[in-house]
Amino acid sequence: LRSSVKRTLRIREIHYLTILEREGKLVLLKIGCEAGTYVRKLVHDIGLLLGVGAHMRELRRTKAGPFREDETLVKLQDIAEALYRWREEGKDDLLRKVIAPMERAVCHLPKIIIRDTAVDAIAHGANLAVPGILALHEGINVGDRAAIFTVKGELVALGKANMNTEQVLESNRGIAIKTTRIIMPTGIYPKVWKSKEGSKEI
Numbered sequence: 001l002r003s004s005v006k007r008t009l010r011i012r013e014i015h016y017l018t019i020l021e022r023e024g025k026l027v028l029l030k031i032g033c034e035a036g037t038y039v040r041k042l043v044h045d046i047g048l049l050l051g052v053g054a055h056m057r058e059l060r061r062t063k064a065g066p067f068r069e070d071e072t073l074v075k076l077q078d079i080a081e082a083l084y085r086w087r088e089e090g091k092d093d094l095l096r097k098v099i100a101p102m103e104r105a106v107c108h109l110p111k112i113i114i115r116d117t118a119v120d121a122i123a124h125g126a127n128l129a130v131p132g133i134l135a136l137h138e139g140i141n142v143g144d145r146a147a148i149f150t151v152k153g154e155l156v157a158l159g160k161a162n163m164n165t166e167q168v169l170e171s172n173r174g175i176a177i178k179t180t181r182i183i184m185p186t187g188i189y190p191k192v193w194k195s196k197e198g199s200k201e202i
Contacts, residue, residue: 012037026057035065066108074098102183103155106147110137112177113149114156119189122148122156128177130168136176140165146177156184 015032022028031039040056047054062069074097082094114122118132128148140146144161159177168176 010036010038010041014042032063066104103147103149103153106155106158109145109147109158110140110161111149112136112140112146112159113151116151116189117192119150119156119184120186120191122179123182123184123186123188125179125182127162127175127179128159130163130171130174130176133168133176136165136168138165140168145180148177148179150189154184154188157182 012034014037015034016030017032018030020028020030029043031037031042033039033042039059043054043056060069067073078094078098082098086092086095112128112133113135114128114132115134118128122128122132134151137146140161141164142161146159146161147155148157148159149155157179158181159179161176162178163171163174163176167174
């Protein structure tokens with residue numbers, strides 16, 4: 001069986017590659033790799049290097065970001081039952097068990113806490129300027145992805161660092177984070193900003 005997905009060169013880091021089982025020509029591998037790795041292409045290339053050829057028969061993802069198969073995944077049946085209970089009985093307790101808050105999906109990213117006065121502007125797509133920041137993780141570098149949170153711990157947006165941690169701490173102005181993805185709807189926090197023609201910064 002061959003996939004119709006085109007194989008292209010991608011340079012990705014492989015953290016570990018362990019042989020779990022071997023039976024004849026079949027090998028069961030456990031691979032820890034950087035996001036965006038084509039595991040099928042990796043297996044093909046290993047076969048080429050060994051001079052025997054190889055192809056992937058099956059793939060099971062056991063971890064993605066902060067989510068692990070043995071800790072966070074649920075069955076579709078569990079979701080269906082939880083949804084039925086909520087719709088029919090108005091009880092959301094099972095839904096809360098099977099659906100994780102959005103904030104959990106970004107717990108691996110550096111965190112930036114912003115002022116309440118900056119939240120609505122960010123929710124409208126503004127970039128985050130230094131005056132809007134209350135606190136941030138150490139070690140953020142230019143180009144790093146970061147999660148923007150309210151003081152209450154609500155996820156507002158995701159962004160890419162335009163300044164590193166030290167630059168933010170030493171500056172009074174400048175765009176610290178360029179907003180890349182808005183999560184929070186507008187209007188949750190009061191609008192206290194003024195828009196400038198052609199500018200979206202807070």
